Structures are given as structure tokens and as C-alpha cells.
Amino acid sequence: MKLVCLSDTHGDHRQVVVPAGDVLLHAGDLTAHGTQADFEDFLAWFSAHPHPHKLFIAGNHDLFLESSTEVAQRLLADSDMVWLNDSGICIDGVNFWGSPITLRFHDWAFMREPGDDIGKHWQQIPSNTDVLITHGPPHQILDTVQRPDSTKEFTGCPQLLERIQHVKPRVHIFGHIHEGHGALHSGGVDFLNVSTMNQAYRITHHPVEYELK
Numbered sequence: 001m002k003l004v005c006l007s008d009t010h011g012d013h014r015q016v017v018v019p020a021g022d023v024l025l026h027a028g029d030l031t032a033h034g035t036q037a038d039f040e041d042f043l044a045w046f047s048a049h050p051h052p053h054k055l056f057i058a059g060n061h062d063l064f065l066e067s068s069t070e071v072a073q074r075l076l077a078d079s080d081m082v083w084l085n086d087s088g089i090c091i092d093g094v095n096f097w098g099s100p101i102t103l104r105f106h107d108w109a110f111m112r113e114p115g116d117d118i119g120k121h122w123q124q125i126p127s128n129t130d131v132l133i134t135h136g137p138p139h140q141i142l143d144t145v146q147r148p149d150s151t152k153e154f155t156g157c158p159q160l161l162e163r164i165q166h167v168k169p170r171v172h173i174f175g176h177i178h179e180g181h182g183a184l185h186s187g188g189v190d191f192l193n194v195s196t197m198n199q200a201y202r203i204t205h206h207p208v209e210y211e212l213k
Helices: 036-047 063-067 069-075 116-122 158-167
Strands: 002-006 023-026 053-056 081-083 087-091 094-099 131-134 144-146 152-154 171-174 182-186 189-193 208-211
Touching: 002 171, 036 053, 036 063, 036 069, 036 081, 053 094, 063 069, 116 158, 131 158, 189 208
Parallel strands: 002 023, 023 053, 053 081, 094 131, 131 171, 171 189
Antiparallel strands: 002 208, 087 094, 144 152, 182 189
């Protein structure tokens, strides 16, 4: 099964050339301004691709998806796209789980405080998950941000890492931290930061192709 993975297109999705594959995945920040019009434009672009399965999650910029969940669900009715929102789907025996939740930073969408507030979301990840899709990274995994004073900070969620170490999915796909784009294998898990934009919010990286064996 070939996964084609991207994230953090922030409304510039039409600049992205998407390769063929079995499952097309978008790991959040579909929109730039989080409006319904932005979301509808993303859906029109996403649905036009020929991949047999198309999955996406929301990100912290996708305000409409948090504030108007029922409207967003109606827009997806009768489509071949699946919005994972602390939910999962099984495709050809492979279990996918997706969550938009990230640690709080300012007042964006789908953000939670450390502790029970965010932990209750991670506890929902099933123990039989093969492919985990979250918007944000786990702690110290492709999550480094350089601050204006040149210091570096790990921005990923420690509680998410703890849950991953317990579940041990075959692959964890995420974005959110643009400068963390890349791949890492650790603890028996393949980690992929598939952010498509760079730190300057320009489309820079190609979608990541991953062969799930």
C-alpha cells in the first residue's frame, strides 16, 4: 500500500504536484485563514485526485472545522473523502487513526492544555493502530523550532510520545512544525514530518511517498 502524504499547505494546495498512490493523506492546516470558502476550495482540489482513498485531518489553522463541525460534515456528505477527527478507518486490513489536536499555542483551533486536557485525546488512539496521523509531532521527534534569539526549542507533545511508545504504530505521520520536515526511525516506529511549506510559509517540499509493507 503506497501512502502519499502532505501537510501544511495553508491554502496553496494548487501549487502541489501529487504523485499517484493508494491512499492520499493530508495531516492538517488545509487552509490559510480557516474560512468555509477556504475549506470548500481544498475539498474541490482534494476530491479531484484519483487515489482510491483520500483521508485528511484538521490543523490549528482550520478554524471552520472546529467552529462549524456539522456544516463541514455536510459538505463531505456523499464524497469519497474521509475526515478523521479523533476517529479511525480500516482500509484493506490497515488501521488508520487521525487527530487534529496540538498543544496550546496562542488561540488557534484544536488546541489543548498539557495534562488531562490533551491526554484524553491520546488515550483514544487504539492499540491496534497501524498508521497514526496527527497534526503535531511527539516530543523531540522532528519538532525543533528556532526562536528569534537563536535558541532551539522542542515543541512536540510528551504525552503523545508516551502513547506512541505504548501503541507502536507502524508509521506516524504529522506536520505543524514546518522546519521539522523529514523522516526518523525510532523505537520501532517510522516518523514522518510531511510539512509541505517551509518556515517562511512557501510550498517547498514534495508530498512524501511511503510504502506500507
